[in-house]
Amino acid sequence: MKIAVCIKRVPVMEVKFAITADGSRYEETGLKYDINDFDLWAIEAALQLKEKAGDGTVHVVCLGPNAAQEQIRKAMAMGADSGVLLESDARNYDGLAVARALAAELKGGAYDLVLFGRISIDSMNQMTGPMVAELLDLPVVTNVFKLDINGATGRAERVLEGASEVVEFPLPAVLTIDDGLNKERLPSLKGIMAAKKKPLEIKPANLDAAQVTVRSMALPAERAAGRIVGEGADAVPELVRLLQTEAKVL
Amino acid sequence: MANVLVFAESRAGELRKVALEAVTAARRLTELSGGGAVHVLLAGAAGIGSKAEPLAAHGADKVLVLEHAGFALHNPEALAATLAQLLSSGTYAYGLFSGTSHGRDLSPRVAAKLGVGLIPDLTGFTVENGAVVGQHPINNGKVIATLALSGSPTLLSVRPAAFTPAPAERALVAESITSAADPAASRVKVIELKQGNTDKIDLNDAAVVIAGGRGLKVADNFKLCDDLAEAFGNAAVGATRAVTDEGWRPHSDQIGQTGRNVSPDLYIAAGISGAIQHLAGMRTSRTIVAINKDKDAPIFKIADYGIVGDALEVLPVLTEAVRAAKAS
Numbered sequence: 001m002k003i004a005v006c007i008k009r010v011p012v013m014e015v016k017f018a019i020t021a022d023g024s025r026y027e028e029t030g031l032k033y034d035i036n037d038f039d040l041w042a043i044e045a046a047l048q049l050k051e052k053a054g055d056g057t058v059h060v061v062c063l064g065p066n067a068a069q070e071q072i073r074k075a076m077a078m079g080a081d082s083g084v085l086l087e088s089d090a091r092n093y094d095g096l097a098v099a100r101a102l103a104a105e106l107k108g109g110a111y112d113l114v115l116f117g118r119i120s121i122d123s124m125n126q127m128t129g130p131m132v133a134e135l136l137d138l139p140v141v142t143n144v145f146k147l148d149i150n151g152a153t154g155r156a157e158r159v160l161e162g163a164s165e166v167v168e169f170p171l172p173a174v175l176t177i178d179d180g181l182n183k184e185r186l187p188s189l190k191g192i193m194a195a196k197k198k199p200l201e202i203k204p205a206n207l208d209a210a211q212v213t214v215r216s217m218a219l220p221a222e223r224a225a226g227r228i229v230g231e232g233a234d235a236v237p238e239l240v241r242l243l244q245t246e247a248k249v250l
Numbered sequence: 251m252a253n254v255l256v257f258a259e260s261r262a263g264e265l266r267k268v269a270l271e272a273v274t275a276a277r278r279l280t281e282l283s284g285g286g287a288v289h290v291l292l293a294g295a296a297g298i299g300s301k302a303e304p305l306a307a308h309g310a311d312k313v314l315v316l317e318h319a320g321f322a323l324h325n326p327e328a329l330a331a332t333l334a335q336l337l338s339s340g341t342y343a344y345g346l347f348s349g350t351s352h353g354r355d356l357s358p359r360v361a362a363k364l365g366v367g368l369i370p371d372l373t374g375f376t377v378e379n380g381a382v383v384g385q386h387p388i389n390n391g392k393v394i395a396t397l398a399l400s401g402s403p404t405l406l407s408v409r410p411a412a413f414t415p416a417p418a419e420r421a422l423v424a425e426s427i428t429s430a431a432d433p434a435a436s437r438v439k440v441i442e443l444k445q446g447n448t449d450k451i452d453l454n455d456a457a458v459v460i461a462g463g464r465g466l467k468v469a470d471n472f473k474l475c476d477d478l479a480e481a482f483g484n485a486a487v488g489a490t491r492a493v494t495d496e497g498w499r500p501h502s503d504q505i506g507q508t509g510r511n512v513s514p515d516l517y518i519a520a521g522i523s524g525a526i527q528h529l530a531g532m533r534t535s536r537t538i539v540a541i542n543k544d545k546d547a548p549i550f551k552i553a554d555y556g557i558v559g560d561a562l563e564v565l566p567v568l569t570e571a572v573r574a575a576k577a578s
């Protein structure tokens with residue numbers, strides 16, 4: 001089983017973001033970075049499939065700045081075998097440009113599966129996986145939260161609003177992984193040591209100019225501080241009164 | 251003239267509300283572009299054409315009806331091929347999708363086929379010289395990016411519930427079309443649709459969302475949330491990841507960073523601590539109520555109204571009070 005996993009370096013979200021003075025982007029100094037949550041589940045899925053098959057390789061592909069080596073090493077510490085960094089410090093690329101660069105890298109790799117996260121928690125485009133699949137003319141199943149691979153075919157369940165659907169697909173295929181499929185493993189000390197010696201190739205990313213441009217960024221309106229209405233069931237009449245007269249939602 | 255093609259989502263032979271939201275957003279696009287027609291692709295098994303009326307009532311100038319047994323369930327490959335064919339005909343300046351699971355599955359496929367950009371999940375937009383300039387939440391909703399795209403055509407998706415369906419009566423004009431690819435030949439085959447209780451209102455359509463957390467202790471106690479939802483009417487029940495992980499509620503009910511985004515008029519959080527990953531999916535709700543026995547729970551920081559107490563005691567009393575208020 002030969003699997004590729006596309007991973008993205010994203011800021012850790014447990015911070016208050018600030019917008020630069022010119023309003024063009026968010027301040028990046030002081031941010032911490034990690035692998036996109038959904039991509040951790042994609043890595044975990046790949047490792048489990050490899051373990052179940054008893055042989056195979058898990059290769060990670062990341063497009064990002066030089067510092068993204070850190071995220072590739074973390075994936076290796078979890079168990080990935082090799083990685084490639086498509087290096088770019090460019091400030092203006094969009095979904096299709098990223099998809100084209102990733103597709104060019106993946107093409108000819110003869111992967112049985114190419115895994116993506118459903119969405120990246122920073123840019124939140126939710127488009128890279130299906131775009132890459134289209135560019136490589138591979139079948140794709142998005143938003144996968146249950147997965148079963150049996151030889152050359154797979155069966156997945158994907159999330160809908162208030163429902164789900166069961167999908168069958170042939171391999172090779174592209175999947176985008178959703179929350180609920182698994183919990184990612186933590187890198188072990190042994191894994192961290194081993195990761196240092198695994199092959200990591202670095203080459204420049206070949207990025208087209210962005211068609212989608214970022215005009216500006218802003219912070220959403222802050223919520224005004226609320227209040228404690230009271231304690232226990234005794235507070236219900238006052239809450240109902242406020243919902244009727246103040247919030248006007250009842 | 252800037253014509254718009256809308257993909258109208260249906261499920262199990264019924265039009266979804268997001269389809270009407272998309273038609274309303276498309277009408278707005280044509281208004282902002284100095285006029286144009288709104289055409290809608292409606293695909294399904296035989297008989298789906300009979301569901302086209304509400305599309306015309308909300309401003310669809312023409313409904314392109316694609317009936318085939320192969321579209322009874324979602325058929326992304328044949329749909330993407332058909333949409334790409336329609337959108338490359340030169341008739342349309344814009345292609346508009348709902349920012350749903352299906353819409354965000356189809357739109358990137360179509361964008362890649364056509365080699366054009368895509369701006370996803372817009373909560374609002376304007377048009378400047380033909381370019382769509384829209385608001386897209388990023389960084390877990392903590393930052394709002396304004397993105398611009400001018401393509402031929404320009405593809406976009408709109409966030410569920412961001413646009414309210416507005417009547418714009420038209421006489422129904424329906425045209426039957428065929429699929430650009432054999433629906434039976436798709437490599438990816440949806441073999442089953444698992445619907446929850448179909449009488450239930452979807453989380454995105456509900457004016458009131460009652461969300462339960464681990465503080466409800468056991469799955470059975472979600473009955474208290476269901477009862478409160480019923481008392482409100484037009485309400486749906488959601489959950490935290492702690493709850494969906496336990497299997498107390500289905501995965502599709504999860505609200506938050508890695509679940510769904512909701513923004514109802516009223517959000518009632520019962521037994522929820524208010525982790526930032528949960529807040530990411532509900533902080534834009536108009537009014538937030540929290541019931542938690544810990545007065546220091548972070549959820550109280552963003553709640554408009556808080557009750558410190560045992561949710562298992564408060565919820566039934568609140569349900570009775572809401573029933574009484576509705577009855578009077």
Ligand SMILES: Cc1cc2nc3c(=O)[nH]c(=O)nc-3n(C[C@H](O)[C@H](O)[C@H](O)COP(=O)(O)OP(=O)(O)OC[C@H]3O[C@@H](n4cnc5c(N)ncnc54)[C@H](O)[C@@H]3O)c2cc1C
Pocket residue numbers: 006007008009036038039061062063064089090091092093094095096098102115116117118119120121122123124125126127128129210212213214397
């Ligand atoms: C410096 C900078 C400048 C930018 N400028 C623009 C701009 O001008 N216009 C614009 O539209 N956007 C811009 N972006 C956003 C950028 O275009 C997005 O990262 C890209 O469109 C992919 O979308 P996404 O990150 O939302 O990924 P999604 O489509 O949400 O990601 C889904 C999955 O795709 C994979 N994936 C995504 N990105 C990568 C990656 N880089 N490497 C490996 N796998 C990946 C992961 O598996 C991920 O889980 C910029 C981003 C940066 C960092």
Ligand SMILES: Cc1cc2nc3c(=O)[nH]c(=O)nc-3n(C[C@H](O)[C@H](O)[C@H](O)COP(=O)(O)OP(=O)(O)OC[C@H]3O[C@@H](n4cnc5c(N)ncnc54)[C@H](O)[C@@H]3O)c2cc1C
Pocket residue numbers: 037462463464465466489490491492493504505506507508509510520521522523524525526527528531541542543544547559560561562
């Ligand atoms: C990568 C990642 C993604 C995540 N995505 C999501 C997501 O999308 N959505 C999400 O919800 N979470 C998500 N989480 C999990 C999140 O961090 C929290 O763990 C989760 O939201 C906690 O759920 P909870 O509030 O139900 O449970 P807890 O945090 O355990 O809180 C239970 C609360 O109930 C209160 N309580 C207990 N008993 C009672 C009672 N009888 N009456 C009233 N109150 C009571 C307690 O005081 C406590 O505040 C994610 C986490 C990670 C790491």
